[in-house]
Amino acid sequence: MKIPGPVSKRLALYHRCVGTLLSEGRGITSSQELGERLSLKPSQIRKDLSYFGEFGKRGTGYDLKGLRLSLENVLRINKTWNVCIVGAGNIGTALANHREFFKEGYNIVAFFDRNPSKAGRKIGERGILVYQMSELEEKVKSLGIEIGVIAVPASEARNVAEILVKVGIKGILNFAPTKIKLEEVEIEDVDIGISFKALTFKMGAREIERQRSIGKENS
Amino acid sequence: MKIPGPVSKRLALYHRCVGTLLSEGRGITSSQELGERLSLKPSQIRKDLSYFGEFGKRGTGYDLKGLRLSLENVLRINKTWNVCIVGAGNIGTALANHREFFKEGYNIVAFFDRNPSKAGRKIGERGILVYQMSELEEKVKSLGIEIGVIAVPASEARNVAEILVKVGIKGILNFAPTKIKLEEVEIEDVDIGISFKALTFKMGAREIERQRSIGKENS
DNA sequence: CGAGTTTGTACTTCACTTTTACAAAGAGTT
DNA sequence: AACTCTTTGTAAAAGTGAAGTACAAACTCG
Structure with missing residues (x-):
């Protein structure tokens, strides 16, 4: 099965977020909570994970330790x-x-x-x-x-x-x-x-948008 | 007009490539040449640029100095x-x-x-x-x-x-x-x-693909 | 003037990504 | 056990960007 390119980076984000939750003493989480923390839709998280298996429990959510282990297998960081x-x-x-x-x-x-x-x-x-x-x-x-x-x-x-x-x-x-x-x-x-230039480009675009909306306001 | 997100990073790539061409002593280029150097389709480059104006000369191509200036305006690096x-x-x-x-x-x-x-x-x-x-x-x-x-x-x-x-x-x-x-x-x-993890994920995916194709070969 | 280039752009098609929607599975309660 | 609530997993739909096609317009060069 073909995995869309952006999935790999999101998986890494999930792994990091799971680690954070664990360090906060949490035991389980949900796609909704992960979505809130990462500004992503819960459905996307579930879909991304579904490429690799069923890691959650319906009605409950995801066991954090189990999910972390699964993600480490997927990301190949179960080794040094x-x-x-x-x-x-x-x-x-x-x-x-x-x-x-x-x-x-x-x-x-x-x-x-x-x-x-x-x-x-x-x-x-x-x-x-x-x-x-x-x-x-x-x-x-x-x-x-x-x-x-x-x-x-x-x-x-x-x-x-x-x-x-x-x-x-x-x-x-x-x-x-x-x-x-x-x-x-x-x-x-x-x-x-490239990141610097993309940043100033976006800053410029935002500035133009801001001025445009002011112009509209005054017309 | 809405500019697709990936465009900003490509613009920065064009700017860098134009700089390289200039430092090689070149005076003009074409969407085809840029496409070859950056592994992109010429039509995409023309399309990206067309969001911001007409920078080329039909029949000739793009004047490198002029294009660089235009890109610097777009990327907002015409200032410090x-x-x-x-x-x-x-x-x-x-x-x-x-x-x-x-x-x-x-x-x-x-x-x-x-x-x-x-x-x-x-x-x-x-x-x-x-x-x-x-x-x-x-x-x-x-x-x-x-x-x-x-x-x-x-x-x-x-x-x-x-x-x-x-x-x-x-x-x-x-x-x-x-x-x-x-x-x-x-x-x-x-x-x-995240880049490290995305890398090992892709390395794992490639490894699996390799093994799969070997398996198929032997069956 | 005519042949040859190359841009700019409209239109179409394709592929991929994201979102929506909902059945299925489990937990908790009475 | 029946019912409610939650949350997953996934099929289908919608949305988005990329690629491909096509071609008129503009320019060069001989």
């Missing part, structure tokens, strides 16, 4: 993923210090950098080692790395992505401001520059 | 936006060091942090000052800040957003792992945790 970051710059460092990711099953185990003088350094609070690019293939194997984060300039991003594919990486999180398209691997883009 | 970052942590520092944003019209002018001991420090290569939260209102006015970046833990994010709205901020870029919904302001979320 070993992650490497290519590019030992600011973004990479920020990621390495974000202990949230480790808690959620993503374990950053190595940095790689084109600049050989960075090799041997330790990055961030957890002191993650920087290796040379030439060591990538060996380290991916020996450390069991399955996910690569691209945190290099746009001009190098495609090249890095191809290298990652070549050494057997199956998933890439791309922070470089460029669209990479490769058949052999899943790529998820995090494009902050 | 003054930006503040709330939360002087790792993400904030990474943003402050990203000179790309400044080049594109987003000028980070101040940090704010709840922790008073951080006040007075200078962050990043450009030495941007950290102020106390109590100085927010005054600084937003005196520095002409219009955009706020939320780079604090999820638990504080909503509170910070409400403060930002109160002092007159019109646009928020939210890096905290939580969905904030406020009527009075445009909010754009950058949610790295």
